[in-house]
Amino acid sequence: MTDAAKTFVETYERERGSLPASGLVWLSARRDAAMKEFAASGLPHRRLEDWRYTDLARALEKASVVSAPLHKGDVALPDATAINVFGAVDRHVVVFVNGVMQTKISDLPSGVTVVSLSDALSADWAKTLVETRVSDAQAANVTALNLALMRGGLALHLAKGVKLDKPLHLIHLAGDDGASHRRNLVRLDDGAEAVIYESYVSAGATNYFDDVVTNVSLGAEARLTHIKVQDEAAGAVHLATLTAALAAKSYFSSFTMTLGSALSRNQTFVRFDGEGAQAHVNGATALRGRQHGDQFCIVDHAVPSCTSATLYRTVLDDASTGVFQGKVIVRPYAQKTDGRQMSNALLLSRDAAMNAKPELEIYADDVQCAHGSTIGELNREALFYLRSRGIDEQSARQLLISAFLDEAFETVPDDAAREGLRALAADWFRLALKEDA
Amino acid sequence: MLEIKNLHVKVGGKEILQGIDLTVNAGEVHAIMGPNGSGKSTLSYLLSGREGYEVTKGSVTYKGQDLLPLSVDQRAAAGVFLAFQYPIEIPGVTTMTFLKTALNSVRKARGEEELDAPRFLKLVREKAKPLNVADDMLKRALNVGFSGGEKKRAEILQMSLLEPTLAILDETDSGLDIDALKVVADGVNALRSPERAMIVITHYQRLLDYIVPDVVHVLSKGKIVRTGGKELAGELERTGYAEFAA
Ligand SMILES: Nc1ncnc2c1ncn2[C@@H]1O[C@H](COP(=O)(O)OP(=O)(O)O)[C@@H](O)[C@H]1O
Ligand SMILES: [Mg+2]
Secondary structure (H helix, E strand, C coil): CCHHHHHHHHHHHHHHHHCCCCCCHHHHHHHHHHHHHHHHHCCCCCCCHHHCCCCHHHHHHHCCCCECCCCCCCCCCCCCHHHHCCCCCCCEEEEEECCEECHHHCCCCCCCEEEEHHHHCCCHHHHHHHHCCCCCCCCHHHHHHHHHHCCECEEEEECCCCECCCCEEEEEEECCCEEEEEEEEEEECCCCEEEEEEEEEECCCCCEEEEEEEEEEECCCCEEEEEEEEECCCCCEEEEEEEEEECCCCEEEEEEEECCCCEEEEEEEEEECCCCCEEEEEEEEEECCCCEEEEEEEEEECCCCCEEEEEEEEEECCCCEEEEEEEEEECCCCCCCEEEEEEEEEECCCCCEEEEEEEEEECCCCCEEEEEEEEEECCHHHHHHHHCCCCCHHHHHHHHHHHHHHHHHCCCCCHHHHHHHHHHHHHHHHHHHHHHC | CEEEEEEEEEECCEEEEEEEEEEECCCCEEEEECCCCCCHHHHHHHHHCCCCEEEEEEEEEECCEECCCCCHHHHHHCCEEEECCCCCCEEEEEHHHHHHHHHHHHHHHCCCCCCCHHHHHHHHHHHHHHHCCCHHHHHCEECCCCCHHHHHHHHHHHHHHHCCCEEEEECCCCCCCHHHHHHHHHHHHHCCCCCCEEEEEECCCHHHHHCCCCEEEEEECCEEEEEECCHHHHHHHHHCCHHHCC
């Protein structure tokens, strides 16, 4: 077992009695079982197919993995672009520090259930969500770790037909070094609607492990739009698992913008449980230095007549590495499935590398599925053309890179947020220019 | 304005231009004709500063200065403009954004004030109208899905916005029907002025009926083999390029 894995096991032994809702018998039993499962398998290693390109165990050898302290003091919101990107939108803001909700500086919507994880765990809906297994993939061992140690997070429950009045912006701040395992639970009953933004940034921490699991469950015709920006500190490890179970005619749209951390992995598991549902899982990634960013996505068409679309755009500078592993599964009974996935990467440097593995697993015959991946460089002809019109080289590069990422931003169903993401990408580029100069 | 002396250029290790001499004065329009593969596009790319073109001998002087050390965008700012034989498609960049970025880059480099959005819009509409370039086309990604004629009209629109002093048109007539050809020629003629020089590269005399040149050159196997007045174009049309075959 690696040192990091040992630390997690020891942490659990020490903190078992003080974890949130430790009085709940079902939860303690689940936590014990999960930790046993984790201890048996350890952290994922590269011999596992799902982890072939991302060495989480190794990254965690360098990261601080003892539990980050429960942050009690007041914090000021950092003036970070990854937060301000949603600034133009009238929204509810909920702040978390090291995973723990800071109710004093948050503006919680009224009339709906938005509570901290620990307050939610005694409710039946939360129990159901925590116990849902959306996928049997090799992600299981990291979600087991999260289940054992989960401490903070958000729980949102919208009753039938309730529409959240404004987007809910979750600002996750890393205030101290160390590991924080948090769990977000989102349950929208039939016909309910919500928009959730998330920003992940550091507020002082430099060496930390963010382990986030988000479980989403949508009732019939419920609609959830989720837009996340991850711009963690350069020394951070960011592991985010999102599971979504979609009932009939529900709509789920998730967009992840990845800019920060030394190593990040977003793993998304979508399962269709009812017919006529739609899922859009998209993202844009821009990395530099020695950053590593992994987008892993499995969409499981378990029922007929559902639509899924995935588009990831990745820009890699310097010696950064990108990963895309995606799979669309169409079960035998899932006729009339429309499933698409595409990964496009743009390498700005000879030392940058992209690993892409799109897969289709189709057991039905009346389906429309397409998948693919491309890896390329900036088009020299296009650069020459732009420069021949007086546009200097850096501006020409910026135009082409922005245009490349823009195809991903086009998938964001929220105009204001889309503009914010564009500005964020432009910011990333300006920094690259400064470093080159 | 432009003085090319004994210019030898290698592309991909092969000598394509083999001693070009050409002087173009302000106010003049020169036509360069010649068979396919004679080096016409090579000359225009070399002048615009494209990479991969190695000058092994000779010189190019523009407005009294050595042109060759200047980068592609510096040349554009200095007034060199190439209307491409095959304009490049750029997905994701709208024609409008591109035009504004280009115009303001050039204005900035020339020490002129950059235009804000309303002033730019007014100017671009004014220049686009006679070229039959509709707003809808300006909103589309640059050259993506444009017809052959639309691409060429977009090139002339760029030229009229950037107001070059040396305009090189590389087979701007290819793929155009007669109506489109007239629109393009009118656009080019509107830019003729005593301060501006033009090099019109074409395979056919047809374009030169509308853009009447002062001087006609024939390029063959990387050399200018004949120079004459506008009547030379008519002569070539009758005899063909057989005697100059590449
Ligand atoms: N990138 C290149 N590498 C090698 N040969 C080239 C390249 N570009 C053009 N050539 C060659 O140079 C010659 C002149 O081409 P070009 O200038 O395009 O002719 P034209 O425009 O007169 O038809 C042709 O023989 C062509 O094959
Ligand atoms: Mg040519």
